Amino acid sequence: MKLKICLMGLLCLFFQVNAQTKPTTKHLEVGDKMPDVQITNIMNGKFKTAKISDFKGKLIILDFWNSFCAGCIAGFPKLDSLQRQFKGKIQVLLVNPESDHETERSMKIVIDRMNTWSDLPFKLPIVFHDKAISENFSFHGVPFMVWIGPDGTIAAIPDKSELTKENIGQVLTGKKITLKRSVDRILSPGKENL
Numbered sequence: 001m002k003l004k005i006c007l008m009g010l011l012c013l014f015f016q017v018n019a020q021t022k023p024t025t026k027h028l029e030v031g032d033k034m035p036d037v038q039i040t041n042i043m044n045g046k047f048k049t050a051k052i053s054d055f056k057g058k059l060i061i062l063d064f065w066n067s068f069c070a071g072c073i074a075g076f077p078k079l080d081s082l083q084r085q086f087k088g089k090i091q092v093l094l095v096n097p098e099s100d101h102e103t104e105r106s107m108k109i110v111i112d113r114m115n116t117w118s119d120l121p122f123k124l125p126i127v128f129h130d131k132a133i134s135e136n137f138s139f140h141g142v143p144f145m146v147w148i149g150p151d152g153t154i155a156a157i158p159d160k161s162e163l164t165k166e167n168i169g170q171v172l173t174g175k176k177i178t179l180k181r182s183v184d185r186i187l188s189p190g191k192e193n194l
Helices: 002-021 070-074 076-085 104-117 165-172
Strands: 059-064 090-097 126-130 144-148 154-156
Touching (some): 059 076, 059 165, 070 076, 076 165, 104 126, 154 165
Parallel strands (some): 059 090
Antiparallel strands (some): 059 144
């Protein structure tokens, strides 16, 4: 009997300590302030590391993707075009969430393909094996997009169809906009994305 009580006490203590030491991440929503996270592992850009605050005053478009998502990669030329069109006003970051199956080689293959498909050099920065940005959002598949307004708050978590120069222009002028929200893509067992 004493052994059972002792074991129950140890289990209670274990769960209490475990609950206290386990970090709880609040997933950000529209209107929340984006933390000034340190971004590392940046490929294909002018910079290798950055902080969110480095892009203050710009609309930051985070496009979450992976190298197995053909729909994600098909959207890169449009993002590249918008980055050029709104030069100095927006910063597109292609965010590749931390994963066991992604490699630096797979990123370079995507970059090489993008350069082959276009007359202009592909210049969008890729945040490779990201955890710092991704852990702030709740999503189960890609593509997934987040817009951080020039003031550092989450302006939208839009569907890809909402990626237009008109919508970008409205965010840049400080207008509150309501965009169709990105549908959460639940992964099926054994599937990478839908």
